Every structure is written in structure tokens, then in C-alpha cells.
Amino acid sequence: MKIQILSDLHLGFARFEPAPSDADVVILAGDIDIKSRGVKWANEVFQCPVIYVCGNHEYYGGHIDHTLRKMKDAAAPHVHVLENEVLILGHIRFLVTTAWTDYSSTGDVTAAKRIAWEWMNDFTVIRNDANFRRLRPDDLIAKSKAAYAWLSEELDKPFDGKTVVVTHHAPTLDHVGDDLPTHLVAAYANDWPALVGKADFWVYGHTHVSADFLKNGCRVVSNPRGYPNQQTGFNPDFLIEI
Numbered sequence: 328m329k330i331q332i333l334s335d336l337h338l339g340f341a342r343f344e345p346a347p348s349d350a351d352v353v354i355l356a357g358d359i360d361i362k363s364r365g366v367k368w369a370n371e372v373f374q375c376p377v378i379y380v381c382g383n384h385e386y387y388g389g390h391i392d393h394t395l396r397k398m399k400d401a402a403a404p405h406v407h408v409l410e411n412e413v414l415i416l417g418h419i420r421f422l423v424t425t426a427w428t429d430y431s432s433t434g435d436v437t438a439a440k441r442i443a444w445e446w447m448n449d450f451t452v453i454r455n456d457a458n459f460r461r462l463r464p465d466d467l468i469a470k471s472k473a474a475y476a477w478l479s480e481e482l483d484k485p486f487d488g489k490t491v492v493v494t495h496h497a498p499t500l501d502h503v504g505d506d507l508p509t510h511l512v513a514a515y516a517n518d519w520p521a522l523v524g525k526a527d528f529w530v531y532g533h534t535h536v537s538a539d540f541l542k543n544g545c546r547v548v549s550n551p552r553g554y555p556n557q558q559t560g561f562n563p564d565f566l567i568e569i
């Protein structure tokens with residue numbers, strides 16, 4: 328199976344038209360566009376199955392629960408918008424979750440929460456709760472812990488084939504980049520080495536740093552386009568074969 332990997336296209340800043348590809352599956356690892364716009368784009372651009380995980384930017388201008396539901400409703404049958412869900416295609420099991428971080432990866436949760444609150448637009452433009460209040464770091468910690476528990480359970484289930492985990496946030500501090508303030512890195516990456524070691528492949532986005540490396544026997548890959556004129560190492564034709 329040939330899998331095309333794309334993330335962080337940020338279509339609201341610049342259009343992107345993928346070249347014809349012989350991919351059997353496309354993975355969109357988040358931050359494609361805000362709300363349902365990325366889903367509608369994927370509906371039209373791709374004919375093969377698409378696995379779409381939300382990034383933080385998908386929720387911009389919306390509610391963290393309602394936006395996900397609207398994205399699922401907007402998806403064509405071949406576009407799978409997934410959150411804490413399993414999709415099996417052929418001999419491959421895809422485990423899909425945004426995997427928000429719990430701010431612990433750099434060793435100081437309090438400092439990481441504070442700098443994320445100050446620097447990240449997420450807490451200004453994403454809403455939560457029945458009262459549509461502003462999103463808080465503690466909301467994302469709860470979601471991160473739920474994702475970790477779900478992934479742990481699913482990865483421990485026997486499967487006769489390969490397992491690909493798809494997240495938006497990075498599962499490890501490797502290759503996050505060195506231009507972020509120390510504890511802001513915790514808003515971009517979890518530190519989940521035990522989970523990484525249970526998967527065959529792990530696809531992520533969010534960091535705007537391309538990566539392709541081995542970690543605990545797992546191939547970990549990211550292929551983000553990023554913002555216009557940003558140098559991310561993006562390869563618009565990037566494929567892995569499983």
C-alpha cells in the first residue's frame with residue numbers, strides 16, 4: 328500500500344494542488360484548513376481513501392466539539408475524519424487521534440501551560456463547554472490523557488498486520504526544531520516513547536519541521552508544508568510504502 332502524507336497545508340494562506348499520484352491512501356495529519364474547509368477540499372481533490380485528523384487550526388473560530396461533528400458531516404464517503412478511532416484498510420490498522428499534549432514533555436507543566444497560554448492563538452479563538460468559553464490548557468490536558476489511554480488500549484490489541492498511528496501533535500521531542508522557547512515545545516510534542524515502540528509507523532504534523540526517523544523500532548514521519556515562504560523541508564510528493 329502506497330500512502331501519501333501531507334500536513335499543515337494551511338490552505339487559508341495559500342492554495343495547494345497536489346500532483347497526480349498513485350497513492351492508495353492519503354493521510355492529512357491536520358492543519359489543512361479551518362473548520363470544514365479542509366474536508367470539502369479533500370472531498371474534491373482525492374479519489375482514494377483519505378484519513379483526516381484534526382489539527383489545532385481546524386478548530387479556529389469554532390467549538391472544539393461542534394467543529395469535529397460538522398467536519399464529519401461534511402466528509403464524502405471516501406474521506407474519514409477520525410478522532411480516537413480505528414480504521415482498517417486492507418492489512419493496515421490506522422489509529423487516529425489529534426493527541427493534544429499534556430504539557431509535561433519538557434519537565435515543567437506549570438511553565439509550559441503558562442507560555443502556551445501566552446503564545447498560542449488556540450486559547451483565544453477556540454471555544455469549549457456548553458457556555459462557549461475560551462479553551463484552556465487544562466481542557467487539552469484532559470483530551471491528551473484520554474488520547475493516551477485510548478492509544479494504549481488499542482496498541483495492546485493483537486492485529487495481524489501493520490499499525491500506523493496518525494496524530495497531529497508530535498509523539499516525541501525529536502526533530503521538533505530549535506527556534507521555540509524551551510517550554511513552548513511542550514505545546515507541540517508529547518513524550519510517548521513506550522507508545523511509539525508499539526507501532527510500526529507514526530505520522531504527525533504541527534511542528535512545521537519535516538522528519539523521517541526511527542524511534543524504538545517505529546518509523547516516525549512528518550511532511551508539513553507550513554506557511555508561505557516557510558522552509559519546512561516539505562515534499563509535496565512524499566509517499567511511504569507499507
